[in-house]
Amino acid sequence: MPVPSVDVVDETFLAVPPAVVATEFAVPSRWPLLWPDLDLQVMADRGVEGIRWTVRGALVGSMEVWLEPVLDGTVLHYYLRADPQGPDGAPRPAPPRRAAAEAMRRRLAAKAIAFACKDRLEAGREPGEPPG
Template identity: 65%
Template sequence: MPSVDVLDETFLAVPPARVAAVFADPGAWRRFWPDLRLEVYADRGAEGLRWTVRGALVGTMEVWLEPMLDGTLLHYFLRADPPPGTTVPAGESQRRQFASKRVAFALKARLEAGRAPGCPPSDAQ
């Protein structure tokens, strides 16, 4: 079992393709996870990405974008260990859990901006 095992889900009232476009940008990866070096091993298009992880942690990470109702259920998984010869800092799993939620809520705020509550998402923007 990995030392850091994070699972998160957040609903975004936008189509999966709009969320996928954000994660398709390697520049976004560096902003979201600055201490991790990511390499795509599965590009699933509008369904998300899977990466190998190096840097502060070593393992795998995935963003799975599931169409749900009038939007997207953003699933986030991080399964990793510290690099060989190091230990996981106290509270690392919780720190990564909070970080994943900050990313999801920031995307939600940005991608849903201007959408009135109860109205369907716009494909534009």
């Protein structure tokens, strides 16, 4: 199986339990706010362990949020493996420079989503304090 032209992996630690982080991704009406150019269909809903989607729209492939309990919080793992959508709706691998630019754009967007969750869910928690 060929490697997709957009292959993004990200991890962010949040000092809150996985069940709290899971609520951030559990509501389908929020997905277009987080990924406005992607149409997501649930492939596997693993509850407090995360969600895996098939992706269509600007990209065609798969995306996953995996929530791993670590210490007193959660590591939010994010994976996106996709290719740009061609005119016929099928995935079309991007040329290397375009693929690299798209992967960087998606990587920055993933980190922005993770940090927004972190800010919202850890609000009021002082560094070193246990999760609320």
